[in-house]
Amino acid sequence: MDKFVIQGGKPLYGAVRISGAKNAALPVLAAALLVPGTCTFHNIPDLVDIKTIKKLLKNLGAEIEGSATVRINAEKITNAEAPYDLVKTMRASVLVLGPLVARRGEARVSLPGGCAIGARPVNLHIKALQDLGAHVTLKKGYIEARAKKLKGADIYFDIPTVTGTENIMMAAVLAEGTTVLNNAACEPEIINLADVLNGMGAKITGAGTDVITIDGVTSLQPVEASIIPDRIEAGTFMIAAGITRGEISILGCNPQHLEALINKLRDTGMSITSIAGGLKATGGERIKSVDIKTLPYPGFATDLQAQIMAYLSVGEGLSVITETVFENRFMHVSELMRMGADIVIQGGSAVVRGVPALHGAQTMATDLRASASLLLAALVAEGTTEISRVYHIDRGYQSIEKKFSALGADIKRVK
Numbered sequence: 001m002d003k004f005v006i007q008g009g010k011p012l013y014g015a016v017r018i019s020g021a022k023n024a025a026l027p028v029l030a031a032a033l034l035v036p037g038t039c040t041f042h043n044i045p046d047l048v049d050i051k052t053i054k055k056l057l058k059n060l061g062a063e064i065e066g067s068a069t070v071r072i073n074a075e076k077i078t079n080a081e082a083p084y085d086l087v088k089t090m091r092a093s094v095l096v097l098g099p100l101v102a103r104r105g106e107a108r109v110s111l112p113g114g115c116a117i118g119a120r121p122v123n124l125h126i127k128a129l130q131d132l133g134a135h136v137t138l139k140k141g142y143i144e145a146r147a148k149k150l151k152g153a154d155i156y157f158d159i160p161t162v163t164g165t166e167n168i169m170m171a172a173v174l175a176e177g178t179t180v181l182n183n184a185a186c187e188p189e190i191i192n193l194a195d196v197l198n199g200m201g202a203k204i205t206g207a208g209t210d211v212i213t214i215d216g217v218t219s220l221q222p223v224e225a226s227i228i229p230d231r232i233e234a235g236t237f238m239i240a241a242g243i244t245r246g247e248i249s250i251l252g253c254n255p256q257h258l259e260a261l262i263n264k265l266r267d268t269g270m271s272i273t274s275i276a277g278g279l280k281a282t283g284g285e286r287i288k289s290v291d292i293k294t295l296p297y298p299g300f301a302t303d304l305q306a307q308i309m310a311y312l313s314v315g316e317g318l319s320v321i322t323e324t325v326f327e328n329r330f331m332h333v334s335e336l337m338r339m340g341a342d343i344v345i346q347g348g349s350a351v352v353r354g355v356p357a358l359h360g361a362q363t364m365a366t367d368l369r370a371s372a373s374l375l376l377a378a379l380v381a382e383g384t385t386e387i388s389r390v391y392h393i394d395r396g397y398q399s400i401e402k403k404f405s406a407l408g409a410d411i412k413r414v415k
């Protein structure tokens, strides 16, 4: 297993180009299952999770080629099963459920296990599929769904679930009649998916709001489309500029997707300005404390909570960070404390008391965004930090050590 070895203390300067969004590419690749033909998608990031979903789609009978540009031909779906050994490595595999039921009338998808950040049930996906008329049973850890023809329905999500909204949107595009998703998630990745589906001939309106209407069609055609930039990767580099008190031009990002973070970073004393092709983030003299509450989009992204905690841990005064989306997304706290951070968890909140400096330590990544948080802390910590189990970070960040080295960081990947 690889580890990162990082010497802290160097302000980062330069420009970084943001890759395509992992959480947009995953549902878009799954959507290709709906089309008996070849779809072409550009700006696909080179990540472990993308390799995983490609393996799963090939398992189902799709032919796939290419990396940054992917051509996927789902003419022949020879199998409707997403096996446990694949799904357990990536929960987002559940995104093949909706397309398979819509295209083939059946699906057998392993229940995704929990993960470090929470139980992460998929009960809302299942209930909504039943609302569309699918017969769904849970057998031996698998979701077994069947439907001769899905029927449009009025659906209400108890919680605005991102992949739940995506799964059901993909199921509903070939249903008979109209489906309305109420309390739908509003993330930019959902808009990207809806644009791709509409490009295939679907009739979806309202994506990006909490009410999405889908008028079912009888078939879909191949499409060529691009994946939006990764707002979480962009946010991670903005915070890197702040924590190292450097200045980074973040190219290819979409500032509109980052408004909650931009406002908070400005409140801490950073300067964030629009430049041609993206944003420029400049660290401030001081890091003033701010309170953070994670919420579904357009609120502050839970996927940036660990990263901003590392930043605030070397700020001034007290910052209260409240995580409202997942029940156990503070795994990075104990690792940050080993580097000298002063953080107390009280229920769903972490009270961060800024310290003058962190010190290097041996640490271990527990989940994708926690590992990004440790990397940010290591960039500013005095001395050497080792981060083990970096396979977590490879799932969601393309060539992260190369991108940080190009900005002046002293970071090495050690086998």
Ligand code: EPZ
Pocket: 022, 023, 026, 092, 118, 119, 120, 121, 122, 123, 124, 125, 126, 159, 160, 161, 162, 163, 164, 185, 302, 303, 325, 326, 327, 368, 369, 396
């Ligand atoms: C997506 O996960 C993202 N993953 C996550 O990113 C992200 O953290 C999350 O949305 C929230 O923004 C992908 O898009 C592949 P949810 P998802 O369904 O869809 C509860 C990363 O780092 N819930 O919006 O699984 C759930 O437990 C990953 O890239 C149910 O109770 O998240 C959570 O508390 C981590 N039942 C809340 O809803 C359900 O059926 C929001 O989860 C579904 C969800």
